[in-house]
Amino acid sequence: MARINPDFTTELKKYGVFDANACYNCGNCTAVCALSDQANSFPRKMVRYSVLGLEEDIEMSLDPWLCYYCGECTTTCPREAEPGELMMSLRRWLTSKYDWTGLSGLLYRSVSASVVAFILLAVGVIGFAALHDFNPELVMHFGHYFEMIAIGGVMLIILVPNIFRMWRLTVFRPDGKFFVKAHFKALGELIVHMFTQKRTLGCDDSQVRWFEHLVLVIGYLALLFTTVFLDWFSAESRTVMLLGYAESAMIFVVTFLFVLARITRKQEASKHSHPSDWLFVIWLFLMGISAFAVRLFIDLKILEGNFWLYLIHLIILVQWALIIVPFGKWTHFLYRSFAMYFRRIKEIK
Ligand code: SF4
Ligand code: SF4
Numbered sequence: 001m002a003r004i005n006p007d008f009t010t011e012l013k014k015y016g017v018f019d020a021n022a023c024y025n026c027g028n029c030t031a032v033c034a035l036s037d038q039a040n041s042f043p044r045k046m047v048r049y050s051v052l053g054l055e056e057d058i059e060m061s062l063d064p065w066l067c068y069y070c071g072e073c074t075t076t077c078p079r080e081a082e083p084g085e086l087m088m089s090l091r092r093w094l095t096s097k098y099d100w101t102g103l104s105g106l107l108y109r110s111v112s113a114s115v116v117a118f119i120l121l122a123v124g125v126i127g128f129a130a131l132h133d134f135n136p137e138l139v140m141h142f143g144h145y146f147e148m149i150a151i152g153g154v155m156l157i158i159l160v161p162n163i164f165r166m167w168r169l170t171v172f173r174p175d176g177k178f179f180v181k182a183h184f185k186a187l188g189e190l191i192v193h194m195f196t197q198k199r200t201l202g203c204d205d206s207q208v209r210w211f212e213h214l215v216l217v218i219g220y221l222a223l224l225f226t227t228v229f230l231d232w233f234s235a236e237s238r239t240v241m242l243l244g245y246a247e248s249a250m251i252f253v254v255t256f257l258f259v260l261a262r263i264t265r266k267q268e269a270s271k272h273s274h275p276s277d278w279l280f281v282i283w284l285f286l287m288g289i290s291a292f293a294v295r296l297f298i299d300l301k302i303l304e305g306n307f308w309l310y311l312i313h314l315i316i317l318v319q320w321a322l323i324i325v326p327f328g329k330w331t332h333f334l335y336r337s338f339a340m341y342f343r344r345i346k347e348i349k
Pocket of ligand 1: 081
């Protein structure tokens with residue numbers, strides 16, 4: 001028998017703003033949702049599951065990841081139950097279920113825990129630099145290696161086990177069988193969605209939104225490659241220098257637009273900003289702009305006298321890599337892509 005949690009909506013409210021109990025099950029939300037189909041019918045079903053406390057069924061469902069938050073369902077809900085925001089809250093909640101460390105849930109539920117984590121990492125970076133007499137060469141050397149180690153470490157220690165947990169819950173547990181062939185056949189779906197997020201185009205509002213996200217993903221991955229593998233801050237090649245400038249500018253321009261959208265709250269999807277949404281867009285903006293400024297200071301030969309700028313950049317980078325990437329909203333990008341892959345496996349098995 002399915003596990004029932006009578007306090008589920010109360011618990012879920014720590015992850016977002018909605019009123020599932022206001023729902024009278026009319027089905028308007030599912031009817032208007034451009035991404036809902038017979039095989040994955042949402043969001044009404046997820047609203048019902050939440051009200052009934054069917055926690056286990058929600059855990060095993062991929063539906064929350066198949067919603068791309070256009071907000072159309074929320075606009076048409078006659079009861080202002082905020083089904084779009086409920087789907088978003090379920091994604092945050094699921095993230096905390098997949099995460100073996102438990103830190104995701106803690107950081108989502110508690111702003112003070114997030115603040116403490118951010119402060120501790122900032123103090124750690126400053127302490128490390130102080131131990132090395134704020135030696136620019138040494139600290140920058142550390143910063144470069146930190147990126148490499150952080151990418152590999154976070155991936156192997158946190159994200160891969162979490163994706164495995166997601167797979168176990170959503171693919172393996174429902175029927176207890178492992179279909180090897182289907183896993184290979186569906187792999188293309190993972191790659192396509194990871195790099196294009198093309199499902200967003202299915203939403204009625206979304207050409208611009210999809211394009212902005214695409215620019216951001218390309219800019220982010222390219223900057224990662226340029227800083228880690230082409231060592232942008234030390235590079236002397238004009239091509240690499242310009243590449244890094246262009247990529248970091250792409251990031252801070254697009255994220256500035258995202259921050260603006262959250263401040264003006266004109267779009268439905270930006271009306272309810274959870275602290276994790278703010279952290280994601282603001283830290284990505286700060287990463288882009290501080291990386292751009294550091295390279296500019298290097299080219300103007302004034303970084304040594306203004307080493308504080310690199311320290312700020314390093315603090316932002318460490319907080320991003322050790323908090324937001326493994327436990328925050330960044331993971332949604334990963335889980336969404338895997339959800340499309342897992343859905344395909346279930347279709348063809
Ligand atoms: S439109 Fe609103 S009231 Fe109707 S089923 Fe959806 S959430 Fe419930
Ligand atoms: S927010 Fe958009 S994609 Fe998500 S359930 Fe509502 S209508 Fe569908």
